[in-house]
Amino acid sequence: MERELISKKDLLELTGISYGQLYRWKRKQLIPEEWFIRKSTFTGQETFFPKELMLSRIEKIIHMKDDLSLDELADKLSPLLYDIHLRKDELMERNIVSKIILERFGSRFVEDGAFSFESLLFLFTADKLLQNGEMSMEEAGMLLQTLGEQFSKLQGKPCDLFFIRKMGVAAFALLVMPGELYFESGVKIVARLSMTACIEELKNKLS
Structure with a gap:
């Protein structure tokens, strides 16, 4: 039983973000490294993502990025809110x-x-x-x-x-x-x- 995945190409087309944005957000730890899944296809190695999680995360980043810096966003999107x-x-x-x-x-x-x-x-x-x-x-x-x-x-x-x-x-x-x-x-x-x-x-x- 596998989670639904989306290819990098389809993700960029669906969300309208650029390749550069995607990997800049990765470097800033807005998107977890573990969500970049390398899989073999008939054309070679391609990158896929857990579809539901990625679409939700990108929507949040786009919604908040005008009000917060990327570092502030990284804190906001950290896995657990330890201080609550x-x-x-x-x-x-x-x-x-x-x-x-x-x-x-x-x-x-x-x-x-x-x-x-x-x-x-x-x-x-x-x-x-x-x-x-x-x-x-x-x-x-x-x-x-x-x-x-x-x-x-x-x-x-x-x-x-x-x-x-x-x-x-x-x-x-x-x-x-x-x-x-x-x-x-x-x-x-x-x-x-x-x-x-x-x-x-x-x-x-x-x-």
Whole structure:
């Protein structure tokens, strides 16, 4: 199961940006190195990108570049907002995470009465799958345990979350991107989420 990719040629045509802009934004770390994916084609090696993530990121850069310098943009688009801390009532008031998941699991992640961005990301991801009806409350607890134990080991690298089941038993895996994951027969992929996309979505809710 692979994420939809877009070629460099198609990306430049679709967004109207130039080759020079694309690689200048890369040098300034506005676009992660890991999103530049080299693949073999019948014409040789070509560069591809995760389509949804790239289009969203370029739209943000174009929207903000007139008001911020490229260095300021890089800070704004950094993977995690380490300095953010919100209380439970603020989260509920702004509808960032549902009341049910905060009441059931919030105590695992709250520190000094507030939630960090990383904690919010874990709860937000679990809430997303619960709201879609793809996951039970017990499985949400398993997911949160997995994220709490494993996410920091990725050291900010782009990754995808896989939610799988076999014979009714759920499991979760984090795959550093780009990468391919293959499962044994009988495994059903219930959901696959880009954690980078979840980070972007959460940051939009917080901004």
